[in-house]
Amino acid sequence: MMRAAPIRSFVGLLVLASLLFAFAPAGAQDELTDQTFFMTFVPNIQFASIYTALEKGYFSDAGIHLTMEHGDEPVGVDLIAAGQRQFGLVSGEQVLAARANGRPIISVYEWFQKYPVGIVYPENSGIETVADLRGRVVGIPGRFGASYTGLIALLAANDMTESDLQLQEIGFNAPEVMCVGAVEAAVIYVTNEPLQINNRAADGDCGDITGVEVFRLSDFTNLVSNTVATNEETAANDPDLVQGMVSAFDLGVRSAINNPAEAYLLSAVYVETLPLPEDLETFLTAAAEAQATFLEENPDADREIVAEQRADLLASLQEQFDADTLLQFQILLASIELWDADQLGYSDLEDWETTQTTLIAMGYITEEQDVSAAYTNAFLPAEE
Amino acid sequence: MQITMLSRQVNLRMPSSRALAPYLGLLVLLLLWELITRLKIYPEFIIPPPRAVFDTFVQTLLDGRLWTHTVTTVGQMGIGLFLGLVAGVALGYLIAKNHMLEQMLSPIIVAIQSTPVVAYAPLLVIWFGTGPTSKIVTCMLTVFFPMLTNTVVGIRSVPPSLRDLMHSLRATRWQMFTRLEVPAAMPILLGGLKLSATLSVIGVVVGEFVSANAGLGYLVKLARDSYNTPLVMVAVLMLALIARLMYGAVALLEHRLLAWQSRSRRQNSL
Numbered sequence: 001m002m003r004a005a006p007i008r009s010f011v012g013l014l015v016l017a018s019l020l021f022a023f024a025p026a027g028a029q030d031e032l033t034d035q036t037f038f039m040t041f042v043p044n045i046q047f048a049s050i051y052t053a054l055e056k057g058y059f060s061d062a063g064i065h066l067t068m069e070h071g072d073e074p075v076g077v078d079l080i081a082a083g084q085r086q087f088g089l090v091s092g093e094q095v096l097a098a099r100a101n102g103r104p105i106i107s108v109y110e111w112f113q114k115y116p117v118g119i120v121y122p123e124n125s126g127i128e129t130v131a132d133l134r135g136r137v138v139g140i141p142g143r144f145g146a147s148y149t150g151l152i153a154l155l156a157a158n159d160m161t162e163s164d165l166q167l168q169e170i171g172f173n174a175p176e177v178m179c180v181g182a183v184e185a186a187v188i189y190v191t192n193e194p195l196q197i198n199n200r201a202a203d204g205d206c207g208d209i210t211g212v213e214v215f216r217l218s219d220f221t222n223l224v225s226n227t228v229a230t231n232e233e234t235a236a237n238d239p240d241l242v243q244g245m246v247s248a249f250d251l252g253v254r255s256a257i258n259n260p261a262e263a264y265l266l267s268a269v270y271v272e273t274l275p276l277p278e279d280l281e282t283f284l285t286a287a288a289e290a291q292a293t294f295l296e297e298n299p300d301a302d303r304e305i306v307a308e309q310r311a312d313l314l315a316s317l318q319e320q321f322d323a324d325t326l327l328q329f330q331i332l333l334a335s336i337e338l339w340d341a342d343q344l345g346y347s348d349l350e351d352w353e354t355t356q357t358t359l360i361a362m363g364y365i366t367e368e369q370d371v372s373a374a375y376t377n378a379f380l381p382a383e384e
Numbered sequence: 385m386q387i388t389m390l391s392r393q394v395n396l397r398m399p400s401s402r403a404l405a406p407y408l409g410l411l412v413l414l415l416l417w418e419l420i421t422r423l424k425i426y427p428e429f430i431i432p433p434p435r436a437v438f439d440t441f442v443q444t445l446l447d448g449r450l451w452t453h454t455v456t457t458v459g460q461m462g463i464g465l466f467l468g469l470v471a472g473v474a475l476g477y478l479i480a481k482n483h484m485l486e487q488m489l490s491p492i493i494v495a496i497q498s499t500p501v502v503a504y505a506p507l508l509v510i511w512f513g514t515g516p517t518s519k520i521v522t523c524m525l526t527v528f529f530p531m532l533t534n535t536v537v538g539i540r541s542v543p544p545s546l547r548d549l550m551h552s553l554r555a556t557r558w559q560m561f562t563r564l565e566v567p568a569a570m571p572i573l574l575g576g577l578k579l580s581a582t583l584s585v586i587g588v589v590v591g592e593f594v595s596a597n598a599g600l601g602y603l604v605k606l607a608r609d610s611y612n613t614p615l616v617m618v619a620v621l622m623l624a625l626i627a628r629l630m631y632g633a634v635a636l637l638e639h640r641l642l643a644w645q646s647r648s649r650r651q652n653s654l
Binding site: 072074075077078081082097098100101102103142144169171364 | 426427428429430514595608609610611612
C-alpha cells in the first residue's frame with residue numbers, strides 16, 4: 001500500500017509525458033510531407049537549382065520535406081512507377097521507354113529545355129558543318145544513353161546516319177582522347193567537356209588543339225532531356241502535392257538562373273568537391289548580394305538582361321581566377337543556358353515526338369505511343 | 385539378416401526421395417511465384433509472371449542472343465577461373481612453405497581480400513580496357529584469394545607425423561609434393577575450388593556490369609535499361625544455372641578424387 005502512491009505518480013508522469021510527446025511536436029515540421037526525390041549520377045553543380053530550392057526553403061514552403069537520393073535512372077523509374085517513390089529526375093527518352101514497357105510514369109516539369117548533347121571538334125580542323133564529319137573518327141562514350149540518342153538525332157537532322165562516321169567508343173574520356181589526337185571529334189555533354197578541353201588547350205596541354213567548337217543538337221532539333229517525373233496515380237490523386245513539388249522546383253530553377261553566384265554558394269553544402277577557395281567565396285558572396293539587391297529593385301528584369309549579367313559576372317571572375325577554379329561555375333552557367341526559357345518547365349509536343357522518332361530509329365522502342373500522355377504542363381506555375 | 389535386407393531396401397528408396405527434394409523445392413518456388421503474380425501483389429513490371437519469363441527465354445534462345453551472351457560470360461569466366469586457380473595455388477603453396485613470404489605478403493593479401501571486388505572493378509576497366517581482359521582479371525582476382533587461403537591451410541594441415549614418415553622413407557621433394565601434400569590437402573583444396581567456381585560467376589558479372597558489350601552481366605544491364613524485366617530474370621536465372629553447374633562439376637570432381645578417402649573410411653569402420 002505504501003508503494004502505490006509513487007507508482008501512481010510515476011504512471012501519471014508517464015501519461016503526461018506521452019501526451020506532451022504526442023501533441024508538442026505537432027508544429028510546422030510535422031505538417032511537412034516526407035518525399036524522397038530520386039536523382040541520377042552523384043551530387044554535382046548541375047543540380048544547383050535543387051540545392052537552391054532546398055536551402056531557400058522552397059520545398060518546405062510547399063509543405064515538402066525533401067530528401068535526395070542518387071542512383072541509376074532505370075531503378076529510379078521503376079521505384080516511381082511502383083509508387084515507392086513519388087518524384088524523381090527522369091529524361092524524356094526514359095519516360096517514353098518506360099511507358100512503352102508498362103511503367104505508368106509521367107513528366108510534369110521539363111527542367112532542361114534544350115538537350116545537352118553535342119559534338120565537339122577542334123577549331124581550324126576544316127570541320128564547318130555536321131556533314132564535314134563524314135568518314136571521320138568520332139568518339140562516343142558508348143552506344144547507350146543520352147550521348148548516343150543525341151548523336152542519332154543530330155545525324156538524322158543532317159540527313160546522316162551512324163554509318164557515315166567512324167564511331168569509336170571512348171568512355172567518358174573525350175578531353176583526354178581528343179587531346180592526344182585519337183579522335184577527330186567527340187560526342188559530349190555541351191555543359192562539360194568543351195569547357196575542359198578549352199581549358200587544357202589554353203594551358204597548352206591539348207596537343208595541337210588551340211580551342212574547340214561544338215555542334216549543339218539543340219541548334220538543329222530538340223529532344224526531351226531531364227524532367228521531373230511522377231507516377232500517374234500521384235498525378236491523378238494528389239494534384240496538390242505535384243503542384244507543390246513543381247512550384248518549389250520551378251522557384252529553385254528560377255533562383256539559380258537569376259542569381260548563379262548564390263546558387264553556387266548554396267550548392268557547396270551538397271557538393272563535397274566543389275572548388276570554393278576563400279577569395280572565390282568572398283567574390284561570389286558580394287556578387288550574390290549585389291544581384292539580390294538588383295532583383296529586388298528590378299523584379300521584372302527580362303531574360304536578356306539577366307543573361308548579360310551572368311556573362312559579365314563570368315568575365316569579372318575570369319579576370320581574377322584561373323580556369324580550373326572556375327570550371328564548375330562555368331558548368332553551372334552552361335547548364336543554366338539549357339534550363340532558361342520564356343516559360344520554365346514547359347513541355348513541347350514536337351520535342352516529345354522527335355524523341356519518340358529517334359528512339360524508334362534506334363530500336364529502343366518498337367511501337368509508336370501517344371506521346372501527349374507522357375507529359376503534362378498542367379502543374380506548371382501560372383505565368384506572371 | 386531380415387534387418388539388413390530392410391535397411392538395404394530403405395537405403396535404396398531414400399536416395400530417390402532425396403533426389404526429388406530439390407525439384408520439389410523448385411516446384412514450390414514456381415507455384416509461389418505464380419501465386420504472387422496472379423494475386424497482383426506487385427505490378428508485372430516488378431515481378432513478371434513465370435510464363436512471360438519462359439516466353440522471353442524461348443525467344444532469346446531461338447534468336448541466338450542468350451547463347452551469344454552465355455558463351456561470352458562462360459568463356460571469360462573459364463579463363464579467369466583457370467588463371468585465378470593456378471595463381472592462387474602457386475602462391476598459396478609458396479606462402480605455406482615460407483613464413484617470411486607470408487609475413488611479407490599477408491597484409492597486402494588481407495587488404496585486397498577484404499575489399500569488395502565491385503569497389504575496384506572500375507579501376508580494372510581503366511587499367512585493362514573495356515574488352516574481355518578486364519573481366520577476366522576481375523574474375524581471376526575473385527577466385528584467387530579463396531584458392532590461395534585454402535591452399536595455405538591445406539598444405540599446412542598435412543600431419544607432421546606423415547611428413548616424418550616420408551622423410552624416413554627418403555622421399556624426394558617431388559614425391560613429398562605429389563604423394564603426400566597434394567592428396568592430404570585435396571579435401572581443403574577442393575573446398576576452395578567449390579567456393580571459387582561459384583565466385584567466378586560473380587567476378588565476371590561485376591566486370592560486365594562496369595563496362596561491356598556482351599555477356600550475361602551486360603544483358604542484365606541492357607534489359608534493365610530497356611525496362612525488360614522478364615529478360616533481366618532470364619539472364620539472372622542463366623547465371624544461377626551456370627553457378628549451379630560449376631558447383632555440380634566441382635562436386636563431381638570431388639567425388640571422383642576423394643573416392644579413396646571414403647573407401648578408407650569404410651575400411652576403417654569395418
